[in-house]
Structure formats: C-alpha cells, structure tokens
Amino acid sequence: MKLNPQQLQAVKYLGGPLLVLAGAGSGKTGVITQKIKHLITDVGYAPHHVAAITFTNKAAREMQERVGKMLPKKHTRGLTICTFHSLGMRILREEAPHIGYKKNFSILDGTDSAKILNELLGGTGKEALYKTQHQISLWKNDLKTPEDIIQTASNEWDRQMAAVYAGYQATLEHYQAVDFDDLIRLPALLLQQNSEVRHKWQLRLRYLLVDECQDTNACQYTLMKLLTGAEGMFTAVGDDDQSIYAWRGANMENLRQMQADYPQMKVIKLEQNYRSTARILKVANKVIENNPKLFKKTLWSQFGMGEHIKIVACQHEQHEAEWVVGQIVKQKLVGGDKTRYADFAVLYRGNHQARVFEEALRSARVP
Structure with a gap:
C-alpha cells in the first residue's frame, strides 16, 4: 500500500497522543495496520505490547488478516487485535478475584439478562x-451505578428502574455472571480503583490503536484513558461525521473530551477519498454541511467528476422498487456480458424496507 503524505505522517508520528480524523474511504484501516507494522518492525515494540481495538468482530478479523499478510508469524505472536468487549473480557478473566468473581464467571447474552429482568419486573x-433493558444498558455504558441514579432521579420511573437495576446487578453477582456491558464497565471500574492492576496493564499494553473512536461511549473511553495513562501513547482514529451509535450510548463529545484530556494531542486529517468520484463526495459534503461539527474537513478524490446523480421522485414504495429494478434490468441489457448483477447495489435505511425490493427483484427474475 502506497501511503499519501498525511497517511505516512499518521503512521510515523509517535510524539504522544494522536487523533487521526479519517474521512469516509480515506484508507484508515491501512493506516492502522501499517502503523502496527511500523511499531513492531521499525520502532522495536514487542508485539505483546501493542493493541488495536475495534468495534466489531468483523473489523477485528479484517485487521488481523491484513496484518497477517504484512508480517511474519514471529512478529505477530502476542499482538492484540480485538474488540473492546474481548479486551475487557481478557482483563476480567485475569483480574476476576479483585472484584469478587471466579475466573470462570459466565457471560449472559441479551436473552439471559431479559429473563432475569422479566422476573424482577413481574412479567x-x-x-x-x-x-x-435498554435503559440499564445506557446507564452502564455511562458508568452510572444504581446509587447514582437514585440520587439524581427526577421522576418515579427512574427511581423504579434504579431499584430494578440494583436487583439485576445483585442477581448477576449471585450467579457469578456478567452481561455484555459489564465486560467493559467492570474492567474500567477496576482500573479506576486499583492502581496496582492499572499499572500492570499499562505496562503490558504500551501502545494502543483505537478504531472508530467517535463511537466510543463513556465506559469505553474511560477504559482507553486508563490503559494509556498520562503519557497517552495511542493513536485514535475516527470521524465526527460518521458517528452512528448514539442510540447505544456512543458519545461524539468524547472527541472533544480527548482534546481537553490530552492538550498535547496532535490531529492529522485524512481527506483524500479512495472510494468515490468527486461528484459523490461533493453531494455528500453538501448533505452533511449543516451537521454540528467538531472538526472541519473536506473530502476530495482524484477519480474525476464521475457521472451525474439522478434524484427520482416515486409515487409510493412499490413504484420506487419497480423503478430501481427497471434500471438494473436496463443497464444489464445495455452492458451485456460485461455487466454482472454483482456490479449493482441497492441501499436502504432500515431492514423493514428490504422486502419491497426483494419482491420486485423476484418478479423481474433478477437473482
């Protein structure tokens, strides 16, 4: 991968905390993987001192594959590339006795925790x-305890929920179990309260790379901060224009908080897009220009202007689906054997909108 000047600067910079503002399609995964290679092969970090934290298992797998192709086995042994939840679980398994848990505690999924809550709520x-369930999850992601909620509760519902939350937590402890939110919350609290354990993990994970940091919630950001310590040897990669997890407690303010917590933090912007033509970027920039912004950036592309964008008004969703499928069939006819169905994509906002398109594609015999 040939890096552009900004990408190269982001890979090489090791003078302290770094925020890489990576616009859509600007090659951020490449920057993270190249930086892992740089840290291990050029700077001399031992692989087990480097950790890259992603949001999804899919992103972690993709990153592991890329790094696996770039580095020989001996240079990746002990390297951590995982999600926040996996890292939290690793810390908890090792440090469980510090919080009154056995090392073989069980992890409850959403269905298990719903059963416990259902009993507490009386069905x-x-x-x-x-x-x-959603409210307790948000409170946990915000590092709030039942006691915190009771103290600040402004209505009866909050007070009742805080009591359910307390009962739920007591049940989990009794069963020696944790839920998904606890996998990050409990390690964050442990590192906050126990300086010995905190120091041990800071020495172990000496350089942190955090992907999609605009989607971190208070809990994840706290864990990241506790692991990187005052020196802040980390590279956080994110984009305030791509924050999509607010409903799950993600807080874009963490990017602003990061600047306050690390005044010495360097910011590098990746604005060259490798995915789209200039016209698509221009339209996208226009659509989001009124969003509240923490950082100003303008994506650009060297792929030329590209085709015009059509905006079509349809009468109803069936008409819309038929029109879209009609376009696909027409383009396929014009393109002949050179055009494959795999060259087309239909994007929709919510899963409930898929069905109309599926039906229209089926009736037009489009696979």
Whole structure:
C-alpha cells in the first residue's frame, strides 16, 4: 500500500497522543495496520505490547488478516487485535478475584439478562422489558451505578428502574455472571480503583490503536484513558461525521473530551477519498454541511467528476422498487456480458424496507 503524505505522517508520528480524523474511504484501516507494522518492525515494540481495538468482530478479523499478510508469524505472536468487549473480557478473566468473581464467571447474552429482568419486573410485557433493558444498558455504558441514579432521579420511573437495576446487578453477582456491558464497565471500574492492576496493564499494553473512536461511549473511553495513562501513547482514529451509535450510548463529545484530556494531542486529517468520484463526495459534503461539527474537513478524490446523480421522485414504495429494478434490468441489457448483477447495489435505511425490493427483484427474475 502506497501511503499519501498525511497517511505516512499518521503512521510515523509517535510524539504522544494522536487523533487521526479519517474521512469516509480515506484508507484508515491501512493506516492502522501499517502503523502496527511500523511499531513492531521499525520502532522495536514487542508485539505483546501493542493493541488495536475495534468495534466489531468483523473489523477485528479484517485487521488481523491484513496484518497477517504484512508480517511474519514471529512478529505477530502476542499482538492484540480485538474488540473492546474481548479486551475487557481478557482483563476480567485475569483480574476476576479483585472484584469478587471466579475466573470462570459466565457471560449472559441479551436473552439471559431479559429473563432475569422479566422476573424482577413481574412479567409486565415485552415493551416494558425492552425499555428497561435498554435503559440499564445506557446507564452502564455511562458508568452510572444504581446509587447514582437514585440520587439524581427526577421522576418515579427512574427511581423504579434504579431499584430494578440494583436487583439485576445483585442477581448477576449471585450467579457469578456478567452481561455484555459489564465486560467493559467492570474492567474500567477496576482500573479506576486499583492502581496496582492499572499499572500492570499499562505496562503490558504500551501502545494502543483505537478504531472508530467517535463511537466510543463513556465506559469505553474511560477504559482507553486508563490503559494509556498520562503519557497517552495511542493513536485514535475516527470521524465526527460518521458517528452512528448514539442510540447505544456512543458519545461524539468524547472527541472533544480527548482534546481537553490530552492538550498535547496532535490531529492529522485524512481527506483524500479512495472510494468515490468527486461528484459523490461533493453531494455528500453538501448533505452533511449543516451537521454540528467538531472538526472541519473536506473530502476530495482524484477519480474525476464521475457521472451525474439522478434524484427520482416515486409515487409510493412499490413504484420506487419497480423503478430501481427497471434500471438494473436496463443497464444489464445495455452492458451485456460485461455487466454482472454483482456490479449493482441497492441501499436502504432500515431492514423493514428490504422486502419491497426483494419482491420486485423476484418478479423481474433478477437473482
């Protein structure tokens, strides 16, 4: 991978905390993987002192594959590339006795925790259960305890939920179990309260690379901060224009907080896009220009202007699906054997919109 000047600067910079503002399609995964290679082969970091933290298992796998192709086995032995949840679990398994847990504690999925909450709520129906589960998850991601909620509760519902939360947590402890949110919350609290354990993990993970940091919640950001210590030997990669997890407690303010917590932090912007033509970028920049922004950036491309974008008004969703499928069939006819169905994509906002397109494609015999 040939790096552009900004990407190269991001890979080489080791003068302290670094925020890489990576616009869409600007090659951020390449920067992270090249930086891992640089840290291990050029700077001399031992692989087990380097950790790259991603948000999804898919992103972690992709990164592991890329690094595997770039470095020989001996240079990746002990290297950590995993999600926040996996890292949290690793810390918890090792440090469980510090928080009164056995090392073989069990991890509950959403269905398991719903059963416990359902009993505590006395079976009040699906909607109340979902609302409670979501609220407790948000509180945990915000590092709030039941006691915190009771102290600040402004209404009866919050007070009742705080009591359910307390009961739920007591049940988890009794069963020697944790839920997904605890996998990050408990290590964050442990590192906050126990300087010996904190120091041990800071010495172990000496350089941290964090992907999609605009999607971190308070809990993940706290864990990251505790692991990197005052020196802040980390590279955080993110983009305030691509934050999509607010509903799950993600807080874009963490990017602003990062600047306050690390005043010496360097910011490098990746604005060259390798995915789209200039016209698509121009339209995208226009669509998001009124979003509240923490950092100003303008994506550009060297792929030329590209084709015009059509905006089509349809009468209803069936008409829309038929029009889209009609376009695909037409283009396929014009392109002949050179055009494959795999060259087309239909994007929609929510899964509930897929069905109309599926039906229209089926009736037009498009696979």
